[in-house]
Amino acid sequence: MSINGKLFMWVLAVVRASGVIPLLEAVLKPDPRLGGAPRRFGLDVWLAAFVVAVMSGMGAYETRALQVLTEDLPRSLQVALGVRRERAGSDEDADIITIRQIREPLARLAKNLNQSDPALPAAVREHRRRTLQKLASTMASGTVPELFGFLGVWALDHTPLPAWARPWAKYKDNDGNDRIVSADQEARWGHATPTFQTGNNQWVFGYRANTYTIVGDDVPAFIEAVEVRPANVGGAEPSVRLGQWLANHPTNVENTFTKIYADREYPHSLPENWHHPLRALGAELVFDINELDMGIEHYRGMMFINGYPFCPGLPVHLQVVNRPDRLTQGERPGDDDPDAQAMWDNVRKQHEELRSLTEARRPYELVRLSGNGAGKERFMCQALKHHAACPLRAFTMQYPDVDKLTIVEPPPAHLRVEEGICFRKSITVYDDVSPKTRQRHPWLSAPWLKDYRNRTTVERSYASVKSSANERVSRGWIQLHGLVNVTFMFAVSAMSQNLRLAIKYIADHPDIADPCVILRGPAAFFGHEELNEAGEMELYDKAGAIALYNKLVNPDPDPTA
Secondary structure: OOOOOHHHHHHHHHHOHHHHHHHHHHHHHHHHOOOOOOOOHHHHHHHHHHHHHOOOOOOOHHHHHHHHHHHHHHHHHHHHHEEEEEEOOOOHHHHEHHHOHHHHHHHHHHHOOOOOOOOHHHHHHHHHHHHHHHHHHHHEEEEEEEHHHOOEEEEOOOEEOOOOOOOOEEOOOOOOOEEEOOOOOEEEEEEEEEOOOOOOOOEEEEEEEEEEEOOOOOOOOOEEEEEEOOOOOOOHHHHHHHHHHHEEEEEEEOOOOOOOOOOOHHHHHOHHHHHHHHHHOOEEEEOOOOOHOEEEEEOEEEEOOOOEEOOOOHHHHHOOOOOOOOOOOOOOOOOOOOOHHHHHHHHHHHHHHHHHHHHHHHHEEEEEEEOOOOEEEEEEOOOOOEEEEEEOOOOHHOOOOOOOOOOOOOOHHHHHHOOOOOOOOOEEEOOOOOHHHHHHHHOOOHHHHHHHHHHHHHHHHHHHHHOOOOOOOOOOOOOOOHHHHHHHHHHHHHHHHHHHHHHHHHHHOOOOOOHHHHHOOOOOOOOOOEEOOOEEEOOOOHHHHHHHHHHOOOOOOOOOO
């Protein structure tokens, strides 16, 4: 196929402005003072070739990136980029790059960031893991339009990435001993969350990509942070690392976190491993609750049910809320699928029962005077706010409009704690009370459901990047093994999706006259040969490159140095 030269140059401009090239160059050449043969073309051209190949539906393959550069681009552009050097004579005499120039940077990247060597010190392995995460996240965030800036609202989730290799297999070596190996030594078996289509739990051999996807009104589902881990690694630790990276990202000028939406896997972690670190960044957490974490906790007369305080007089039949099979319904299936219709009708009935129960609980919800569902908060009885009436506080029964208020049942004597909520105007609650389930709104209440449904943004993002019409991230989407290669290619796919969504957004909003609104990040390069505006090779100042390396690229010292 023929690639539009303007599309390639636009992607190339985005790559150059993203800030990823200095980091990529630093990984490939850890010491910028070392010499080496100049490259035929820059790393920006190399990376742009992968992105354009994926955007064009050709797949995340090295051979496709080579095809983009040597066959699909206009011949004059190939010469200008250094991909082709004309010689006197026929086309066959032209000096053109080979697959070796495409594979060499990726092989060196995998070697320099390899984490599977058991002889590696723990500090070195952690340094390489953080560097790989920083590289992947910089690639993704660099393609998020500057128009949206730092919104501070994300949906957090993970998606399985099946390995290209076959799963572990047993065989006997030359000594007759059993060996269990796979071509992909870093891939692992892991659990994949069941979907509405599959229904049952699934297992995947490969990796899982943890991502932060931007959430906002009229904002496409841009992926802004990425970390890929083996499929058997939980998501809590990577999600905290990504959150801390976002908090310190150069585009986060105001260092502001607003909300993070997450499914029930993440809050099932220990509070010190997930809740406290993210709340320390200023994030309000909105999450589903694992059934093992559900329960009632009493604190100073208040009844904390699944993280939200209620009046201790809450009737027993209102204390337990059953979670519907699905939190969102969507449109009713057509008549050609009666089983799906029956399932949809059952979920609708569950939601009707849920609305009835949560509405009956509302008069017993304590009123938050300060706080946002985490840390230090203050709560007051609804009767004192003139939202209900309680016989235990006799003066509330004298309200002029008491006949229009709900008269709550007074709590039993054994739940009336001295200096508790029934005898004080308000009570202060600290962050050690129900830390795993505390949220702004009662779990499964109408306000909580309305807010939590914003998390579907990340589901749309995954559906888009895995669609066969787009990036096709599924088994066979790459033909490489290893954590580094899978991470790099998924980051390329995230870049492709972000650019594709940006193009559509610009097309849907003609008031945005300048398509360069996509560009963001420092437009800096790093000590290697690049093309100037005249299409000539130009060597950047090495001393300036070293200073940039020390200032921007590697703020954390390498433990091997």
